[in-house]
Structure formats: structure tokens, C-alpha cells
Amino acid sequence: MKTLTILKTTITVLFFQHTFSQETKKETAPPQYTIENCVNHFEIEKATKTKVGYQYWFADKDFTQENTLKMSIVEPGKSTHAPHHHVEEEFFYILEGTAEFYLDGNTKTAGPNTSFYCPSNMEHGIKNVGNTDLKYLVIKKDLR
Template identity: 35%
Template sequence: MALPSALEALATSSQEEKTGQVMGPTVFHWADMKPVKTATGEVRSLCKAPTATVDQLEMHVTTLNPGESPHPPHRHVNEELIILREGECETLSDGKWVKVGPGSVVFNASNSLHGFRNIGTAPATYHVINWSPNKAKMS
């Protein structure tokens, strides 16, 4: 049986996504974040839900095994932050691969080609926060 990719693992819906309920103040405890094994490591899904100001807020924590990437470089409309917790990685940013270490923060602008890969000898763990603006409330 093949392990799911990081993207497939994230497809599991949170309760907020299922109900369309606007997410209010929330605390996510590490001990409550259940890891789902993927072909490249594991992922912990925190939320995928609307908030008062965005159509969708999606957050997850990914652990990549050495030499792995969660997916090929890609583009999407939503903007995203990646915060490296541990490990040595490279991020594709503005057409160049840039080395990042623990504590580094990466901003991927809307529709920018971006990618991420573990270049170290140990697992790398990073937090991903991405959002789509609430266009109806922006006008």
C-alpha cells in the first residue's frame, strides 16, 4: 500500500471545513497534533477553515525526511508562510534555491513559483500557514 503524499494527507477535512463555521480563537497543542505518515515524512493538519477575514486559513506542520521534497515546485493563488522549526532546507524563491535554517521564515507570494526540500542529513520540520482573502469583505 502506497503512503499518501503530503498534499493528499492534507485533504482530510477539519470539522470547521466540513461545517463552514468561522474559526474563532483557537490553541493548537503539539501533543494533540496527530502525525499522518506520507511518502516523504509526515504531516500534522491543524486547520482548514474560514475566519472572520479570510475565506480559508490552512495550517499544517510537515516533517520531511532527508533528501525529500513534499511536491515539485508549483504556484497557487493563496499566499503562504513557511517557518522552519528544525533541519536544513532549501526554498525556491524568486527563481533561486536559497538555503534556510531553523527559525527562518519564507513568504511565498500569490502565484509565485516556489518549492521546498530537505538538504540535510536529519528530518526537517516546518510550519505552513496559508490563506485566501475574503474577497467579498475586501471591497
């Protein structure tokens, strides 16, 4: 009789664990992808104002499950933040303006059609060193 009670308890626990697991998966399920939500055209009215310009998310990790695509627009002489590091690797792609890239103690100045790769956990940063707005894409893969 004791074995039967233990078996019933074990089955009940497993059932609830499975049910909870399924509910959790439903909450984190990817969105339904359609042509409407997979095509995203930049509109300044939908951009978020920052202290140094604007940012516009074409796709965030909640939409793609692991990748993000953002455009940053930074005013002359400013940067979005000080050099930093994080676990995610990151690409910057310059669309307009002049950027100074910082990577692990070194800098490089570049203009449009230039990319900058930041490996995981390396200190990096980007700032506008030109006379016009700096416009660049940030592509990041979430490694969590």
C-alpha cells in the same frame, strides 16, 4: 389580476431564495470557538503519514474560514512536492533541520528560525537538504 399573480410569484420566489440563502449560510457558518478547540498541541499519533514524512494540521480553512496552519516533517533528501504555484500566498517557518527554498528560479538554503514568503501565483517549493528531518510550519491564507 395578472399584476397580482406576478407579484405573488415574485414574493414566493424571493421567499424561497432568502430561505435557501439562509440555509446555505448555516452550512458554512464558522464553528463554535472554545478554549478547547482553539488550543492545539502537536501529537505525532494524530499526524498524517505522507510519502516523505508527516503533516499535522493545527488549523485548516474549515476551522478558521480562511487561514491554515500546518506542520510538515520531511525526511532527509525529500520534498513534499515539486515547485508549484497557487493563488494563495504562503509562509514557511523552519523549526528544525535545513531547507532549500525555491522561488521563481532561485534557491536559498536556511535553517531554524528562518521564514520564507511565497507571494500569490509565484512558483515556489521547499525541500530537505540536511541529514535530519526538516520540520516547518506552513501558514496559508485562502483567497477564494
